[in-house]
Amino acid sequence: MEDLAKEISEVIVSSRITNMTDNMDDVIDILQKDENLLGEVENLLTKDDIVWVNKNNNKIFFEVTFDSDYPRSVNSKILDLDTEVKWIENQISKEESEINWENIKYRYKRALKELGFKNVTYYQKVREIILTHKSKKWRFLNNN
Structure with a gap:
């Protein structure tokens, strides 16, 4: 339960x-x-x-x-750096057809804003994950 x-x-x-x-x-x-x-x-x-x-x-x-x-x-704080990074890792480990990139992009952008001073670390960790596993999607995540 x-x-x-x-x-x-x-x-x-x-x-x-x-x-x-x-x-x-x-x-x-x-x-x-x-x-x-x-x-x-x-x-x-x-x-x-x-x-x-x-x-x-x-x-x-x-x-x-x-x-x-x-x-x-x-x-506790609404967003946690490690939780957000882990969420993105879990999402991109799915089959390509099951990944909702718009959802990932939205949550990534929102986390960048809400995490404040921690966002440089968040950006670097997410960048490393995306470039390692789905390198062609990095540009998509950072476009407006």
């Missing part, structure tokens, strides 16, 4: 960051059927994630309270 909650929370976070709701109908259906799972997922989400879910569906609702009531995970 804990693994499923973590997996669902990751889908929600990814959907919020990319602002793509393709997978959300399935997630919401699962959460509607299991209140315990809903609570576990809620504890793994940040305030931004919860607000996004509440705004983008009309079937489930997570309670939004004051910051002091949130679990530790909520007070």
